[in-house]
Structure formats: C-alpha cells, structure tokens
Amino acid sequence: MAKRAAPEVNAGSMADIAFLLLIFFLVTTTIETDSGINRKLPPIEDNNENVVIKQKNIFTVLLNGRDQLLVEDEPMELKNLRKAAIEFLDNGGDGTCTYCKGKKDPTSSDNPDKAIISLKNDRETSYKMYIAVQNELVAAYNVLRDARAQSLYGKSFSEMEANLNDVNWPGNKTKLKEQLEKIKVEYPQKLSEVQ
Amino acid sequence: MAKFNKKPGGEMPAISTASLPDIVFMLLFFFMVATVMRENTLMIENNLPYADQVEKLDKKDLVMYIYAGKPSANYKQYGNVARIQLNDKFADVNDIAAFIAAERASKREELIPFLTTALKVDKDANMGLIGDIKQELRKQNALKINYTTKKGSVFGRD
Numbered sequence: 001m002a003k004r005a006a007p008e009v010n011a012g013s014m015a016d017i018a019f020l021l022l023i024f025f026l027v028t029t030t031i032e033t034d035s036g037i038n039r040k041l042p043p044i045e046d047n048n049e050n051v052v053i054k055q056k057n058i059f060t061v062l063l064n065g066r067d068q069l070l071v072e073d074e075p076m077e078l079k080n081l082r083k084a085a086i087e088f089l090d091n092g093g094d095g096t097c098t099y100c101k102g103k104k105d106p107t108s109s110d111n112p113d114k115a116i117i118s119l120k121n122d123r124e125t126s127y128k129m130y131i132a133v134q135n136e137l138v139a140a141y142n143v144l145r146d147a148r149a150q151s152l153y154g155k156s157f158s159e160m161e162a163n164l165n166d167v168n169w170p171g172n173k174t175k176l177k178e179q180l181e182k183i184k185v186e187y188p189q190k191l192s193e194v195q
Numbered sequence: 196m197a198k199f200n201k202k203p204g205g206e207m208p209a210i211s212t213a214s215l216p217d218i219v220f221m222l223l224f225f226f227m228v229a230t231v232m233r234e235n236t237l238m239i240e241n242n243l244p245y246a247d248q249v250e251k252l253d254k255k256d257l258v259m260y261i262y263a264g265k266p267s268a269n270y271k272q273y274g275n276v277a278r279i280q281l282n283d284k285f286a287d288v289n290d291i292a293a294f295i296a297a298e299r300a301s302k303r304e305e306l307i308p309f310l311t312t313a314l315k316v317d318k319d320a321n322m323g324l325i326g327d328i329k330q331e332l333r334k335q336n337a338l339k340i341n342y343t344t345k346k347g348s349v350f351g352r353d
C-alpha cells in the first residue's frame with residue numbers, strides 16, 4: 001500500500017473555541033480586594049493595675065450612634081480629624097522630643113511616646129464611619145512618620161516599607177529595617193479602643 | 196516608466212487573520228491566571244467601605260475570612276439585621292471560637308502565629324456586631340486582624 005499523507009486538521013475554528021473560553025473567564029473573574037487596615041487587638045489581661053495616664057496625654061475621639069464625632073470634648077468634622085491628631089501627636093509639650101515640630105503647648109501631649117489616642121464608639125455607629133475614623137487616625141501617624149523619614153533618610157516611610165517588601169530592591173535590608181524600627185519607636189502607634 | 200505604474204485594479208490584500216487565535220489565547224491565559232474562584236458563596240450584602248491608608252495582605256493562605264452584613268435579597272427570611280457569615284452559612288458570635296479552632300487545625304503549627312483574620316464587613320453594618328466579633332477574637336487570642344476595605348478616599352461618599 002502506498003503511504004497516504006494524513007489529512008490536515010482544519011484549525012479555523014480554534015479561534016472560536018478560544019473566544020468561548022475567553023468570554024467565560026472574563027465573566028467569572030472577580031478581582032479580589034485583599035487590602036485593608038491592619039490592626040492588632042489587645043490581649044485579654046486579668047491584672048487590674050490602674051496605670052495612671054495624664055489627661056493631657058490622651059486624645060479622646062468619641063463616635064456616637066449618629067456618626068457624629070466628639071474630639072477632646074468638642075464636636076468636629078471628619079475632615080479636620082487628621083490635622084487635629086497630627087497636632088496632638090507632634091506637640092512635644094515637655095521638650096524631650098527633639099524632632100517634634102508642634103507648638104509645644106504645655107496643655108497638650110508631652111511627647112509622641114506618651115501620647116495616646118483613645119477611640120470609643122457606640123453600638124449603633126456605622127462601620128463605614130468607624131473605618132473612616134480609623135483611616136484618618138492611621139493617616140495621622142503615617143504623615144508624621146513620612147515626614148520624619150524624609151528628614152532623616154530622604155525617603156518617605158511608605159516608600160521605605162515598600163522597598164523592604166520588594167525582593168528586587170538592591171539595598172541593604174537589615175539597615176533599612178533598623179531605620180524603620182527607629183522611626184516606629186519615635187512615633188509609636190498608640191491607638192487604644194475602649195470597649 | 197511602466198515600472199511604477201499601478202497595476203490596474205490593485206486592491207488591498209486581505210489582512211491575515213491567522214494570528215488571531217494566538218492573540219485570543221494570550222488573553223485567555225491571562226484571564227485564566229488572574230481568575231480567583233470565590234471560595235465562599237456570599238449570602239450577605241458585602242459592600243466594603245473605602246479607606247486610603249491600606250496595606251496589602253500578602254499571604255492568602257494565612258487569612259481567615261469573617262463576613263458580616265445584612266442578608267442579601269435571596270435570604271430575606273433571615274431578617275434585615277447584619278449577621279455573621281462563616282464559610283458558607285450564617286453563624287452566631289459563639290460559632291467564631293469553633294471556626295478559629297478549625298482554621299488553626301488546618302494549618303501547619305509553625306504558621307499559626309501568622310494567621311490574620313480579615314473582617315469583610317458591609318459598610319452599613321453597625322459597630323455593635325463588630326465589637327462582639329472583636330471581643331470573641333480576643334478571647335480566642337486571634338489578635339491580628341485586618342479590616343478589608345476598598346482603596347479610595349473616605350470623603351465624599353455615601
């Protein structure tokens with residue numbers, strides 16, 4: 001028998017099949033949002049030691065059931081919260097904080113290490129408002145840390161953190177980590193939530 | 196100069212579509228790789244709030260998801276107050292302990308301290324429910340949490 005050439009398969013409909021699959025995946029794709037505000041909950045402790053904190057070192061933020069803000073016993077708009085928090089944290093009232101650029105008002109916080117933001121919300125407060133307030137308070141810390149990193153190392157804090165997580169970053173990571181730690185110590189995030 | 200004369204009736208040659216399947220396949224592979232099949236069927240409304248100071252959750256396998264929100268249109272019989280959803284069903288605050296224990300049991304022991312709880316909560320839920328969840332998480336010593344949000348400014352939204 002003579003050899004017969006295998007008949008060629010018609011590939012013209014391949015595009016159609018690929019299109020069909022493509023459309024299926026297009027429709028089922030949901031780009032997952034997996035980013036958010038990281039927080040750490042305080043562990044449950046049973047010691048009832050009362051730590052005395054000076055009233056001036058506490059920045060009270062109250063959020064009522066109608067999503068209204070009361071900051072340091074005065075009503076405030078959400079858009080002013082970030083600035084007020086920055087002023088409070090960066091005050092440096094007792095002069096020990098050499099890097100603070102605040103007003104050094106003796107009736108406000110002593111230094112960023114002692115300054116505590118206390119957030120209290122009602123059961124009826126909406127989650128949206130709570131996240132907005134959390135966001136503004138975290139932003140206040142980030143602004144201060146960015147400014148400090150900029151003056152010390154010429155880079156913003158968020159940029160340095162991005163470098164730390166970037167596997168392709170060529171610099172010295174242990175040194176970068178130390179620098180980040182230093183800034184975190186200078187502006188510690190002390191955000192307490194009252195239950 | 197006959198060389199440069201146009202041929203009579205010189206039409207545009209048809210564009211070859213032979214590379215079309217290649218292009219389509221390229222797109223197809225992109226979407227196949229980018230697609231994440233949803234693990235849980237949501238029975239609640241889950242309209243996340245906006246925030247702009249967000250950090251990314253990098254290790255997807257070390258995240259426990261707790262959903263909360265009011266039951267969606269198909270589950271109206273469960274009322275219209277915000278509820279918790281764990282895995283594929285509605286749950287109570289007391290069920291969180293068992294859920295955390297099960298999630299921890301399914302992970303390798305050395306990874307347990309790195310487990311993060313992602314709270315995917317509808318923006319219209321009230322804080323009472325979230326306060327209860329947080330208290331329960333504290334009891335279970337699952338202290339790393341993440342409020343999952345969309346990225347965007349917090350102002351000028353309803």
